[in-house]
Amino acid sequence: xxxxxxxxxxxxxxxxxxxxxxxxxxxxxxxxxxxxxxxxxxxxxxxxxxxxxxxxxxxxxxxxxxxxxxxxxxxxxxxxxxxxxxxxxxxxxxxxxxxxxxxxxxxxxxxxxxxxxxxxxxxxxxxxxxxxxxxxxxxxxxxxxxxxxxxxxxxxxxxxxxxxxxxxxxxxxxxxxxxxxxxxxxxxxxxxxxxxxxxxxxxxxxxxxxxxxxxxxxxxxxxxxxxxxxxxxxxxxxxxxxxxxxxxxxxxxxxxxxxxxxxxxxxxxxxxxxxxxxxxxxxxxxxxxxxxxxxxxxxxxxxxxxxxxxxxx
Ligand code: UDP
Numbered sequence: 001x002x003x004x005x006x007x008x009x010x011x012x013x014x015x016x017x018x019x020x021x022x023x024x025x026x027x028x029x030x031x032x033x034x035x036x037x038x039x040x041x042x043x044x045x046x047x048x049x050x051x052x053x054x055x056x057x058x059x060x061x062x063x064x065x066x067x068x069x070x071x072x073x074x075x076x077x078x079x080x081x082x083x084x085x086x087x088x089x090x091x092x093x094x095x096x097x098x099x100x101x102x103x104x105x106x107x108x109x110x111x112x113x114x115x116x117x118x119x120x121x122x123x124x125x126x127x128x129x130x131x132x133x134x135x136x137x138x139x140x141x142x143x144x145x146x147x148x149x150x151x152x153x154x155x156x157x158x159x160x161x162x163x164x165x166x167x168x169x170x171x172x173x174x175x176x177x178x179x180x181x182x183x184x185x186x187x188x189x190x191x192x193x194x195x196x197x198x199x200x201x202x203x204x205x206x207x208x209x210x211x212x213x214x215x216x217x218x219x220x221x222x223x224x225x226x227x228x229x230x231x232x233x234x235x236x237x238x239x240x241x242x243x244x245x246x247x248x249x250x251x252x253x254x255x256x257x258x259x260x261x262x263x264x265x266x267x268x269x270x271x272x273x274x275x276x277x278x279x280x281x282x283x284x285x286x287x288x289x290x291x292x293x294x295x296x297x298x299x300x301x302x303x304x305x306x307x308x309x310x311x312x313x
Contacts, residue, residue: 002051004028004068006111008059008102009075011038013181014116014174017222018073019043023051025226030065034058036090037078042181059098060090069109071229074102075116077151081144081270082187088146095150096157103161106169114170114229115158117236120148121173124274131280132173132236142272155236162234170228175240175279179218179299180306190215193251194307197260207269209248214278216241217299220292227288240279241292257300
């Protein structure tokens, strides 16, 4: 019998790419999502595949899955700043109660568990680039705290299930990732800028745009997660592209790529917006033999094609 994987948040941007990848690797895939930020369009092409099953469910409730499970990828959570500001309590609940429920399921099924964590655990970082041993600089009561602290709690809970119950656990810290199936309205810089550029609207740079991010193409991220899921490494591993750019330069890059006539305008910087972010991916290289392969220019072109299609619909 082929292996069976449960992917929570499987109808989201990353979750849906994971569903595809694990089907390709020969797994039977159960995708669980309450569709609060995930979308059925992301997985509709998989419906009808005999190895794919979709369950609409909120993992903050007791989770039951019948039959064996070999692996659980816990990706359920609002994940863009706008989403978690609109759903602060749900974000805290899915990171805490949801992670607890899904770890309980992993223990009951004797399944390996992989947690989707985030570069947000480093908060507004005081070291650069961020390596996994850094404990972070997070404001627990700030607007972003609902996401950051939920994910920090989720990491603590994951390690406790590993140490106390012997569950096989993995933790990936995901840095900014982009690609097809990002939601246009998730408020993140990349889809917002692309959409604004395509529509000839003003590009909204927050603050003076000197804050930096490092954008990873989704295929690279999925490869890193797949490798981590097959490895025996328990401590957190950063996955992200180390090529860093300021948000202002990034806005200019999008304008150039789209050939848009949009102007850049400046708006207030959101509370606790990290000033710098770049992954140290030494561990991913050493442990997983992983390196980001897709250059930002190439990845942006592919993503632009996706958004162009959407804008023609
Ligand atoms: N940002 C921006 N304009 C927008 C949306 C975001 O200038 O319309 C900025 C945001 O303040 C942050 C950076 O772009 O500094 C990346 O934001 P995003 O929401 O994509 O992800 P984050 O890394 O902050 O979670």
